[in-house]
Amino acid sequence: VRVSIGDDAAVLAGDEKPSAISVDAAVEGVHFDRAWLSLRAVGERAISAALSDLAAMGSRPRCAVVALILPDALLDAELYELVDGIAEAQARYVCPIAGGNLARGRELSITTTVIGAQNGRPLLRSGAKAGDGLYVTGTLGEAALGLIALQQGNTALAPRAVERWRSPRARIAEGLALAASPHASAAIDVSDGLMQDLAHVCEASGVGCMLDASALPVPAEAHAATALAASMLQLALAGGEDYELLFAAREPVEGVAATRIGTFRREPGIALHDGHGRPLSLEVAPGFDHFGRTAEK
Amino acid sequence: VRVSIGDDAAVLAGDEKPSAISVDAAVEGVHFDRAWLSLRAVGERAISAALSDLAAMGSRPRCAVVALILPDALLDAELYELVDGIAEAQARYVCPIAGGNLARGRELSITTTVIGAQNGRPLLRSGAKAGDGLYVTGTLGEAALGLIALQQGNTALAPRAVERWRSPRARIAEGLALAASPHASAAIDVSDGLMQDLAHVCEASGVGCMLDASALPVPAEAHAATALAASMLQLALAGGEDYELLFAAREPVEGVAATRIGTFRREPGIALHDGHGRPLSLEVAPGFDHFGRTAEK
Numbered sequence: 001v002r003v004s005i006g007d008d009a010a011v012l013a014g015d016e017k018p019s020a021i022s023v024d025a026a027v028e029g030v031h032f033d034r035a036w037l038s039l040r041a042v043g044e045r046a047i048s049a050a051l052s053d054l055a056a057m058g059s060r061p062r063c064a065v066v067a068l069i070l071p072d073a074l075l076d077a078e079l080y081e082l083v084d085g086i087a088e089a090q091a092r093y094v095c096p097i098a099g100g101n102l103a104r105g106r107e108l109s110i111t112t113t114v115i116g117a118q119n120g121r122p123l124l125r126s127g128a129k130a131g132d133g134l135y136v137t138g139t140l141g142e143a144a145l146g147l148i149a150l151q152q153g154n155t156a157l158a159p160r161a162v163e164r165w166r167s168p169r170a171r172i173a174e175g176l177a178l179a180a181s182p183h184a185s186a187a188i189d190v191s192d193g194l195m196q197d198l199a200h201v202c203e204a205s206g207v208g209c210m211l212d213a214s215a216l217p218v219p220a221e222a223h224a225a226t227a228l229a230a231s232m233l234q235l236a237l238a239g240g241e242d243y244e245l246l247f248a249a250r251e252p253v254e255g256v257a258a259t260r261i262g263t264f265r266r267e268p269g270i271a272l273h274d275g276h277g278r279p280l281s282l283e284v285a286p287g288f289d290h291f292g293r294t295a296e297k
Numbered sequence: 298v299r300v301s302i303g304d305d306a307a308v309l310a311g312d313e314k315p316s317a318i319s320v321d322a323a324v325e326g327v328h329f330d331r332a333w334l335s336l337r338a339v340g341e342r343a344i345s346a347a348l349s350d351l352a353a354m355g356s357r358p359r360c361a362v363v364a365l366i367l368p369d370a371l372l373d374a375e376l377y378e379l380v381d382g383i384a385e386a387q388a389r390y391v392c393p394i395a396g397g398n399l400a401r402g403r404e405l406s407i408t409t410t411v412i413g414a415q416n417g418r419p420l421l422r423s424g425a426k427a428g429d430g431l432y433v434t435g436t437l438g439e440a441a442l443g444l445i446a447l448q449q450g451n452t453a454l455a456p457r458a459v460e461r462w463r464s465p466r467a468r469i470a471e472g473l474a475l476a477a478s479p480h481a482s483a484a485i486d487v488s489d490g491l492m493q494d495l496a497h498v499c500e501a502s503g504v505g506c507m508l509d510a511s512a513l514p515v516p517a518e519a520h521a522a523t524a525l526a527a528s529m530l531q532l533a534l535a536g537g538e539d540y541e542l543l544f545a546a547r548e549p550v551e552g553v554a555a556t557r558i559g560t561f562r563r564e565p566g567i568a569l570h571d572g573h574g575r576p577l578s579l580e581v582a583p584g585f586d587h588f589g590r591t592a593e594k
Contacts, residue, residue: 010395012360012412019316021395023362023410027402063309065320067364067408098307098318105324106404111364113320113410115309 007204008056008188009114011122019062020116022053028108036150039078041166043085043110049191050112051093051170052243056189058123058179059116061095061172066112069105082110093172120179127186128205128248134262135252137174137244140194141232142219144239148228158224168243177255178247187247193238195282197246198270205248211262213237214275237272237282304501305353305485306411308419316359317413319350325405333447336375338463340382340407346488347409348390348467349540353486355420355476356413358392358469363409366402379407390469417476424483425502425545431559432549434471434541437491438529439516441536445525455521465540474552475544484544490537492579495567498545508559510534511572534569534579 009022026032026046037045051061066086070079090097095114128134146165149158171189178184186205188197194216202209216236225232247253248264272280306319323329323343334342348358363383367376387394392411425431443462446455468486475481483502485494491513499506513533522529544550545561569577 010360010362012395019412021360021362021410021412023364023396023398023408025364025366025398025400025408027366027400029403030401063307063318065307065318065410067320067322067410069322069324069404069406098309099320101320101322101408103322103324103406104327105406106326107366107402109366109400109402109406111320111322111398111408113318113362113364115316115318115412 007125008053009059009116011057011118018118018122020054020057020059020118020122021113022050023111023113024050024053025109025111037166039081040085043082044089044167046110046112047086047089047093047095048168048170049243050114051095051172052189052191054114054116055171055175056123056187056245057116057118058120058175058187059118060176061093062115062117063096063098064112064114065099066097066110067101067103069103069107069109071106071108072104074108093170119176123175123179123184123187123247125186125188125201125204128201128207128264129185130207130264130266132185132248132250132264133260134198134209134211134246134264135249135258135260136190136217136246137171137256137258138242139217139219140190140242140244141235141239143168143241144235145219145221145225145228145230148230149224152228154228157227158221161219161221161224165241168241170243171245174245174256178245178253181253183249183251183253185248185250187245190242190244190246191240193240194246195237195270201246201248202268202270207264207266208268209262209264209270211270211272212275213272213280215259215261217259304422305350306356306413308354308415315415315419317351317354317356317415317419318410319347320408320410321347321350322406322408334463336378337382337385340379341386341464343407343409344383344386344390344392345465345467346540347411348392348469349486349488351411351413352468352472353420353484353542354413354415355417355472355484356415357473358390359412359414360393360395361409361411362396363394363407364398364400366400366404366406368403368405369401371405390467416473420472420476420481420484420544422483422485422498422501425498425504425561426482427504427561427563429482429545429547429561430557431495431506431508431543431561432546432555432557433487433514433543434468434553434555435539436514436516437487437539437541438532438536440465440538441532442516442518442522442525442527445527446521449525451525454524455518458516458518458521462538465538467540468542471542471553475542475550478550480546480548480550482545482547484542487539487541487543488537490535491543492534492567494543498543499565499567504561504563505565506559506561506567508567508569509572510569510577512556512558514556
C-alpha cells in the first residue's frame with residue numbers, strides 16, 4: 001500500500017500499473033430520500049460518487065463491487081430499478097461491476113468499492129505548493145441549489161440544478177488529464193463542499209489559500225437562489241455533492257476546462273476576498289455553519 | 298475482469314499477478330447480535346469472513362477497505378472497540394486496511410472489500426470433475442453448535458464451539474496450497490453450510506456428489522448437540538459460518554490437512570449415504586429446512 005487512509009483513494013504498489021481503491025456508502029434517510037430520487041438514480045449516483053474519488057486521484061476505472069443492504073419491504077421491482085441504475089453507470093463509465101453482496105437489513109444502503117488503474121502518478125491532496133493556482137472544474141453550488149429546490153418543493157425554479165443533484169458525473173477524463181500533466185500538483189473532489197474539501201488539501205499540503213469569491217463559477221440558475229432564500233455564494237462555498245475536481249496547478253492544465261478561483265500561499269488557513277482585495281468574513285456569512293454536513297472522508 | 302459474479306471472488310486480469318476482489322457485509326440484528334458478540338469480535342469476524350472468500354480462490358490478501366455505517370447512539374468507546382477488532386485481524390492476516398468510509402445510519406453494519414494477489418491459477422467453483430474426491434478442512438457444524446449454545450444461553454456445554462463461532466479463521470494458507478497443487482480442481486468456503494455450498498460447486502461444475510455422512514468431521518464437542526436438542530449431523534450438513542474450505546481434488550493435496558467426505562459423479566444432485574452404501578434421506582432429516590439461512594453469495 002503506497003498511499004493509505006486520508007486521501008481520496010488508497011494506491012497499491014506492486015502491479016505493473018499501481019491500483020487505486022476507494023469505498024463510498026449511500027444510506028437511505030442520510031444520503032438520499034426516495035421522495036426526491038428514483039431508485040434508478042440512487043444506483044447511478046452511488047457509482048458516480050464512488051468513481052469521483054478515483055477521478056480525484058487521476059485513475060482510470062477498472063471495476064466496482066457493490067454491496068447492497070436491502071429491507072424486507074423492498075419490492076423486487078424496486079431492486080431491479082436500483083440495479084438498472086447501477087448498470088447504467090457501469091455502461092457510462094465503462095466500469096464493470098465485478099462482484100457484489102446482498103444482505104438483509106432494516107435500512108437500504110449501497111456500498112460501492114471502486115478499483116482504478118493508475119497510469120500516471122497518483123494525484124494526492126498533499127502536493128499543493130505556495131504560489132500554485134487553485135482551480136475547479138465546472139460549477140460550484142449547483143447540486144446544493146438543486147437539493148434546496150427539492151427540499152422546498154420548488155423544482156421548477158432550478159430544474160437543471162435539480163437534475164445535477166440527482167445525477168452527478170464523475171470527472172474521470174479531467175482526472176486522467178490532470179495526472180498526465182506536469183503542472184497539476186494536488187487534487188480532491190468536491191463532495192463535502194469547497195471550503196471543507198479545500199481545507200483537506202491545505203492541511204495535507206501544509207499551505208493556506210487565498211480564495212477569490214468573485215471568481216467562483218456559479219451555475220446558470222444562480223438567480224434562483226434568492227427565490228429559494230439561499231445565498232449562491234454560500235452554496236458555492238459550502239454546498240456539497242458537486243463532484244467537481246478541485247486542483248492545484250502551477251499554470252492552467254491543457255485539456256481541462258476549469259476556473260481559477262484562488263492562490264495557495266504559505267500562511268495557513270483559508271482567506272476569502274471579494275476580487276478587489278477586500279477581505280470577506282466567512283464566519284458572519286449567513287448559512288455557512290448551518291449545512292450540518294458531516295465529513296465522511 | 299476474468300472471473301465475475303458467481304464465484305467467491307472476482308478475478309481481474311491485466312496485472313503482473315491477477316487480483317482477486319470480494320465484498321462481504323455484516324449487519325447488526327441479521328448477521329450478529331451484540332448480546333453474543335463483543336464489538337471487537339464483530340470487527341475481527343467481518344475481516345475473517347471477507348478474507349475467507351479470498352482463501353477459497355487461493356489468493357494471498359493484499360489489502361482491505363472497510364465501510365462502516367454507524368448509528369448515532371454508538372459511543373466513541375464502542376467504535377474504538379470495533380476498530381480494535383479490525384486492527385487485530387489486519388495484523389493476524391498481514392492484510393493492511395488501505396481505506397475506509399464512515400457513514401451515519403440507523404443500523405450498524407460493516408462492509409468489507411478485500412483484494413488479493415493470485416499467485417497460482419484461481420480456484421473456481423466450476424472445476425470439479427466426476428471422480429474427484431470431495432474434501433473439507435477442519436470440522437463442520439462447530440460454529441452452528443456454538444451459535445445454538447449461545448441462543449439457548451448454555452455456553453458452558455460447548456465453550457470451544459462458541460469461541461469458534463465468535464472468532465472464525467480464514468483458511469488462507471490452505472487456499473494458497475490448494476491453488477499451487479495440480480490436484481485441486483475446485484473450491485468454495487463453507488459459509489452458508491455444507492449442503493448449500495456444495496450445491497454451488499456441483500451446479501457450477503455440472504456434476505453431482507455422493508456424500509458420506511459417516512465421514513463428516515464433527516467437532517470435539519459434538520456430544521453437546523443432543524443436550525442442546527440438535528442433531529450434530531444436521532449441524533454438519535446445514536450449519537453455516539464454519540469458513541472451512543470445501544474442495545475437489547483428484548487425490549489428497551500435500552500440506553493441506555483435510556478430510557475426504559465424498560466423491561463427485563456425473564449424476565446431478567447431492568446424495569447422502571451412511572458409510573455402508575445405505576442412502577440417507579435429506580428431506581426427512583429433522584431441522585434441515587429450519588435453519589432459515591438466506592443465501593448471500
